[in-house]
Amino acid sequence: MILKKIELTNFRNYGRLDIEVGPSVNVIYGNNAQGKTNIIEAISVGSSVISHRTSKDKEMIKFGENEYIINLYCHDEVYGSDVELQAGYYTEKSVFNNRKTPGRQLFHDGMEISKISRYMGVCNTVIFAPEDLNIVKGQPASRRKYLNLLICKVSPSYYDILGKTRRIIDQKNACLKSFKGRFDKSRENELDYWDFSLADLSSELIMERFRYCELISRRAAAHHSVISDGKENLKIEYSTITGSEAVIRGILDGDGIFDQFIAGTLPEAILAQIKTSLSDYILNKLRSERFNDIERGIYGNGVHRDDIDISLNGLSMRQYSSQGQQRSAALALKLAELEIIRDKTKSSPILLLDDVFSELDEGRRVSLLSGISTAQIFITCTDRSFVENELSSIVTSNVDTRFFRVESGTVFPE
Numbered sequence: 001m002i003l004k005k006i007e008l009t010n011f012r013n014y015g016r017l018d019i020e021v022g023p024s025v026n027v028i029y030g031n032n033a034q035g036k037t038n039i040i041e042a043i044s045v046g047s048s049v050i051s052h053r054t055s056k057d058k059e060m061i062k063f064g065e066n067e068y069i070i071n072l073y074c075h076d077e078v079y080g081s082d083v084e085l086q087a088g089y090y091t092e093k094s095v096f097n098n099r100k101t102p103g104r105q106l107f108h109d110g111m112e113i114s115k116i117s118r119y120m121g122v123c124n125t126v127i128f129a130p131e132d133l134n135i136v137k138g139q140p141a142s143r144r145k146y147l148n149l150l151i152c153k154v155s156p157s158y159y160d161i162l163g164k165t166r167r168i169i170d171q172k173n174a175c176l177k178s179f180k181g182r183f184d185k186s187r188e189n190e191l192d193y194w195d196f197s198l199a200d201l202s203s204e205l206i207m208e209r210f211r212y213c214e215l216i217s218r219r220a221a222a223h224h225s226v227i228s229d230g231k232e233n234l235k236i237e238y239s240t241i242t243g244s245e246a247v248i249r250g251i252l253d254g255d256g257i258f259d260q261f262i263a264g265t266l267p268e269a270i271l272a273q274i275k276t277s278l279s280d281y282i283l284n285k286l287r288s289e290r291f292n293d294i295e296r297g298i299y300g301n302g303v304h305r306d307d308i309d310i311s312l313n314g315l316s317m318r319q320y321s322s323q324g325q326q327r328s329a330a331l332a333l334k335l336a337e338l339e340i341i342r343d344k345t346k347s348s349p350i351l352l353l354d355d356v357f358s359e360l361d362e363g364r365r366v367s368l369l370s371g372i373s374t375a376q377i378f379i380t381c382t383d384r385s386f387v388e389n390e391l392s393s394i395v396t397s398n399v400d401t402r403f404f405r406v407e408s409g410t411v412f413p414e
């Protein structure tokens, strides 16, 4: 998918923005705090709904306004058709909001889309931003966000499972709280009900997360090895409800079937067998931990606590790595994301490079640029000439590079 035109209404510091962009490299430059990242964020939210900077939609509404609206006009090279996407968020005061509550509205070719999962994945973007460092050094939530968003982009129904799981966990927590720390036999049925649903949904999430962590691990390790001249061995391991992984591995213990599972080509019957075993295992686990949960009034050990262990030469990166190593690992993880999306969707996602040139040293820039030369790219930077020099290594003279200068919420195409 190629982006042709971006229209913004009341998004961050843009009251109104309407720009036509080029099919290959688009350089957005200007001084700090002028609105460069805001454009990158808008493209990312317009395509995948989730912002890399905030989880609060309201924050993205221009100060003093009541809605933001992002329109992306795209072209699908595979089908030769034009695609229009619109993502907006409206407060209860917005004149465009005919409901009484604040909320999001999404449109695909003018048709309202009620499920985010049906909107995501139409136009894929991958963003490289300074915040990527949080995947390596931040809290588990940053790693879950990275993993979840990656899976959503290639398998949108995953988003629905994620949403259902969150709702059930909330309900289970409300139920546990109402026990007030004391076991009450007469109310155990309700917990049974939530646990049954949770076991079912958790097993689906775990199977997907396990699979994608393995895919990420293989690709990220290869990239990291190149970036570090073969000196460092990056390892990504999925961490979830204890024992779950052993259940999956136990069933996949045969010639080549582990790789089929990872590639997504495992026969349905074996997948169903894994799902049943895992779901039974988790249900037992939930029951065995029930008294603990009742005592504490909160559901402790579940997929909402999942994490990814990232290690370098066997040492946990969060504790034992330098800033430079963390940057390399974050870059390797993002390049892995890019390749996985490209492989699964058979088309290159749009790349959004926010301030990465100033963050990365020469070697890492070369690694990044060599992985992305065929995609449509948006790059932000403060200095136009710096990017021009950098790009000369990947951009041949016949590639159409467009420059946009940004000055306090106004964009000047050059």
Ligand SMILES: Nc1ncnc2c1ncn2[C@@H]1O[C@H](COP(=O)(O)OP(=O)(O)O)[C@@H](O)[C@H]1O
Binding pocket: 011, 012, 013, 014, 030, 031, 032, 033, 034, 035, 036, 037, 038, 039, 059, 060, 061, 062, 063
């Ligand atoms: N909701 C908002 N409404 C209006 N302005 C905003 C909003 N959020 C951020 N801004 C402004 O956007 C500017 C920062 O834009 P950003 O794209 O991050 O800058 P940069 O060009 O450095 O990437 C700041 O001036 C900030 O005040």
Ligand SMILES: [Mg+2]
Binding pocket: 033, 036, 037, 038, 355, 380
């Ligand atoms: Mg910025």
